[in-house]
Amino acid sequence: MNRAQRDYQTLFTLSKKIRLLDSISYLLEWDQETYMPKSASSIRAEQIELMASLNHKQKTSKGFSNALRQLIDLDTGRVSAKGLSMAQRGALREWRRDYLQAISLPNKFVKQFAKLTSEAMVVWADARKQDTFHTFAPYLEKIVGMCRQKADYLGYPEHPYDALLDCFEPEMTTREITPLLTKVKKGVSDVLAKILASPQVEDSWIHGKFSADKQMEFGHHLLKAMGYDLSKGRLDLSTHPFCVALHPSDSRITTRIHPSALFESISAVLHEGGHSLYEAGLMPEYYGSPLCEAISMGIHESQSRLWETWIGQSKAFWKRFLPDLKKTFPNKIGNITLNQFYKAINKVNPSFIRVQSDEITYSLHVILRFELEKQLIEGSLKPRELPEAWKAKMQSYLGITPPTDREGCLQDIHWSTGSFGYFPTYVLGNLYAAQFFEAFEKAYPNWKAMVAKGELLFFREWLGEHIHQHGRIYLARELVKQISGKKLFADPYLNYLTAKYREIYRFTL
């Protein structure tokens, strides 16, 4: 083994410890949301905080930075070591990114921020319940201030929002994302207007009472069909569905079950299952290095959306699985036709709550949040002006005004946790997904016939080959180029939506 390979191994070993510590924190969080006895929440917070501080120490340790410096210039990013593979050079680029991010925030700041947001989450939850924005406003003001400061610590090319966005979607900028989202907004709004002018879909039958056990059973049935390996994962219940991966061999998901909302749990299973297949598809031999990590939140979201929407809301998919669902709930939906079902699960209906929204209005929900949080960060919107700004935008984009803030600007947890910069990754996920899916359709023009027979593994394999196995070797933009031959743009997504909803609502554009 040459010198560079030896140094690489040293770095890898140190880095693996960091990942292991992360994975242990994930278990603490998974348990907290699934099985933890409820009185344990306060000791759990201490356990999580201890792991976070131990891990921060590792990530910013002299030992780690010295090992990293042996291989890559921390200032310029130039890889000085000879004899490394392309994948290893990619790993070094990402290790450096993570390290620079970790050291740019002073310990004291990180602790203050953690304390503030942990208090703010409690205040937010209560404000949402009571619909009292004014109790949350002072916290929001502090959080915005600290996020602005965080951006300064991290540094940014142009707009302070860049720094925050970069934490979730590396090297994406406000300048690049703004025209993309503007185009999506315009395109989606046009489709929405056409839909609202068309006859609406009847779906009252989908809101019956569906046994929770049978919903879980059906969720497992779908997961197996997707190629989800239950010896490497699990499906449990939690208040909010999520995916958490401790390792490619231990990638778990949750769903929530409302007895009256059958498709909500199916959607969650397919969505989180998509996230989980990404994590399970990373190469375990690289575990500990960025080569066994997901690229970005946007790419992650593309994996969940592809399964949830492109596959899971397609007619082909339900041609195969609706008969099974009918067998599971014969009294409720035994007489529903494939067409009725397909239209119902794709029904468009402007509503106040993002997580319950349809595929069309979803993007508008997210873009609204992006615009508002960008304004908050640049200071052109004051936190106390948020409720009115929210209502005005909702009226303008969706034609409805939430009567309360709990159905408005208090509905999402993100801002109370300080996750400014996260929202746009939801739309990016759709754009990546659409562009990936076009490439997939070229490779498998007959995918619908295959999916209609219940064959899904070839889709998983295609994603595995083109996306999962690479870890963070490529940046998101490189991956998009590699798969589609083009850079990220909004057309594939808008074309997909237009074609799909034109058929459902029978309009012309």
Add this chain to the structure above:
Amino acid sequence: MNRAQRDYQTLFTLSKKIRLLDSISYLLEWDQETYMPKSASSIRAEQIELMASLNHKQKTSKGFSNALRQLIDLDTGRVSAKGLSMAQRGALREWRRDYLQAISLPNKFVKQFAKLTSEAMVVWADARKQDTFHTFAPYLEKIVGMCRQKADYLGYPEHPYDALLDCFEPEMTTREITPLLTKVKKGVSDVLAKILASPQVEDSWIHGKFSADKQMEFGHHLLKAMGYDLSKGRLDLSTHPFCVALHPSDSRITTRIHPSALFESISAVLHEGGHSLYEAGLMPEYYGSPLCEAISMGIHESQSRLWETWIGQSKAFWKRFLPDLKKTFPNKIGNITLNQFYKAINKVNPSFIRVQSDEITYSLHVILRFELEKQLIEGSLKPRELPEAWKAKMQSYLGITPPTDREGCLQDIHWSTGSFGYFPTYVLGNLYAAQFFEAFEKAYPNWKAMVAKGELLFFREWLGEHIHQHGRIYLARELVKQISGKKLFADPYLNYLTAKYREIYRFTL
């Protein structure tokens, strides 16, 4: 706050970190035995190993030893600081004990031992399955050798076995325990002989097919009656029942369910529930210090046995709960009388497997192991001679000879994990329990009438007041003295057994 109190707080804070790290390891282990996807076992081993090494570093750190030294002389155990409470002085004594134990084993030895036993467990599991003692023998030989070395590192007053015993039952010695166990052996053997000469109990009806869900439901029912707070604990399924406590607010148990063995799961729930109530009864404000820890494995076992046996196999208990059990399984046991049930759950029947044995032969199973492991450690028995020695003792104590080693010396996991010195705590648990229960009976001479009405909380409260709340303030022997006015002796246990089984089997002694 005076100087000593400030120093005490410093030590407490450092120690709390150690306990938090322990608690996180416990969650990793709990998850491993309950919900972990099975492919994750190899990454789980790495996570557990990392936490163990981080914690060992904390426990043996300069910072910790300096803080400890401010308050107590590490050589003599003299508490030099002024103005500390009796409880704080007790805590210092135990902190010193743990510290001296942690530093007495060289890091290299600890790692080698962990590696050897982790391999040995796999080899043992396979040898037990295949009944091939010879494949396990070389590992057993190495483990015995390392345990002997461990004893030398730890130091001992007289017998190397003292050092190993001390790890589980602090300050108990071979010299003290041997006559106790000899007396139990003699007393129990006499009772057993009388029982075997009496008419046997008919219990074939207890081996039906009992729904697993209903068994779990009934388990929860009993736990609630015991005062087990399900907001501070849980009951799950695992291969082997266990109790694990992350904190008094998070003390979890498991059981196992055989559809054909109704009482096995009830026993496990009461047993583990007893362990869990001890952990839940520790004072959370002292969490991080020995004042919020259990005294010893023997005292812990007394808590489980009291609930499982003294209460859970009493006629008074089933007077209250048999009607509920009948309602749960009306077709199986609807016609069983209280007397029939009481005799069946206390049926004595010499058999090969310790964990399935009755209250009488259980002690003989354990004493046999104690005698053999003591001989192994002192070198008077060679590991390869174990199978024959085992069979000879089984024949002599129980009158039966196991046809295979899987039903003989390969049945328990303990030796493969290197836990020499653990077995006697099972009998000590019974002795402590009997002596505690005599004191309890004096305080509540009418306990049977109360229990028969389903009142159990007063028993939990009595245990809490006399045992749980004290943590490790007192040594086991001090606690026994305090509660019973006497030192530990075998008579209460033998008297209890004799009285109970004389009534069931109608013999005279």
